[in-house]
Amino acid sequence: MILVENLHKSFGSAHILKGISTCFDQGKTNLIIGQSGSGKTVFLKSLLGLFTPEEGKICYNDRTYSKLSNDEKMMLRQEMGMVFQGSALFDSMTIEQNVMFPLKMFSSMSKSEMKDRADIVLKRVNLPNAHKKFPAEASGGMQKRVAIARAIVNNPRYLFCDEPNSGLDPKTAILIDNLIQEITREYNITTVINTHDMNSVMEIGEKIVFLKDGYKAWEGSNKEVFKTDNKAVTDFVYSSELFKKVRKMYLENDQ
């Protein structure tokens, strides 16, 4: 579980996060949604410790991030997995080496044990035969799956994903969403996904935090998002005609 209280972050005179408080539950896919420029990425990077907030606190279970020593922060980061928007795979390494990298860095496993573990996670993300390829030789969807494999290879307690299905075709995007949700349940981890993909919201949004201009404007689940009358949320989520119709049908069936 990740608890966030009154988080503020500025860059110079630009006040990006304006007192965000929320809670991300363990074993659930938690989504952060909002328009471009609403502060989603800054929020996610603050959760990861890549940005230091000026005010507020972030607690990872019973550990308050700002009160940890540098060594404790490094230890905590080893419990985190991150899937970056552009995958952020290491160009000079093969897919297998990318997946084995966190193990090489922090585990005392032998090389064969590391290879076995890489095999297991690559199979888990449906990439059983891509070990020797370089990231440049893999498609966007494959790169995302490798990034997921690398993020989970160390059995993390927290998984963060920054727009994991951006730039992917709808079918691959759904596969990636489902894979993240399955992994979240299977490993019972706290997953936080930053997205503005409405399919993801409908499919896997067990908890949704909606940001607008640096404020938390709404939070709820993918069921509640159909029923909410919060104008900011409905304007954003139901901006397309298709989703307006989906909502109408849902509400009609619900009555």
Added chain:
Amino acid sequence: MNYLEDIGRYFLMIGMVFKKPTKWTILKDLILKEVEELIFSSLGIVIFISFFIGGVVTIQTALNISNPLIPKYLVGFATRQSIILEFAPTFISIIMAGKVGSYITSSIGTMRVTEQIDALEVMGVNSINYLVFPKLIALATYPFLISIGMFFGILGGYVAGAFGGYSTSAEFIQGLQYDFLTFHVIYAFTKTFVFAFVLATIPSFHGYYMKGGALEVGKASTTAFVWTSIVIIILNFTLTQMLLG
């Protein structure tokens, strides 16, 4: 004010290079890779440039000695002094600031742009140590490259002098041996070590702290080359004054 901030950040980065070191099993592979990328891949260009510059130094020295009272062996002497004291340590370092420096800045800068550095940080890796320390250790072998440059510079001078008719082989070799001071070699290698440190750290700094996209990677490489050259020139003057002045 920005310059002061950058200088402060540069020294903080140097401090971080030696903190929370990467596992030796990973580090040794990284060091060997960097030795290959930074040192061995530069051998060809260093040999080529040194050989021909050595030849040009010899020809120009010989052509400018018109007084018959000046002995011909001074051509060899002047070539040796120019190559060992200045050309090999300083000018090859400036050439390397272009070749090796831009490689370092662009490779680290690209990792910054594509969030690979963020990925390292999120994993709990000290990314500065992981990226810069292997380069620093690899460039500790930089004097090897410079000694190759010295050898081929003098060889180029010998070939141009002896086969171009500017001095005899015996005169050139006599000049090479004339008034040889070991301290001059120590001075040259002292400079080389300092320049190696500059070559590893300034381009790394510009790559690591760059912001923006692909265009900015190119700009950062150019800025890194300019600043590395400036620092090398200033340190060259300072060390020469301290050690020889």
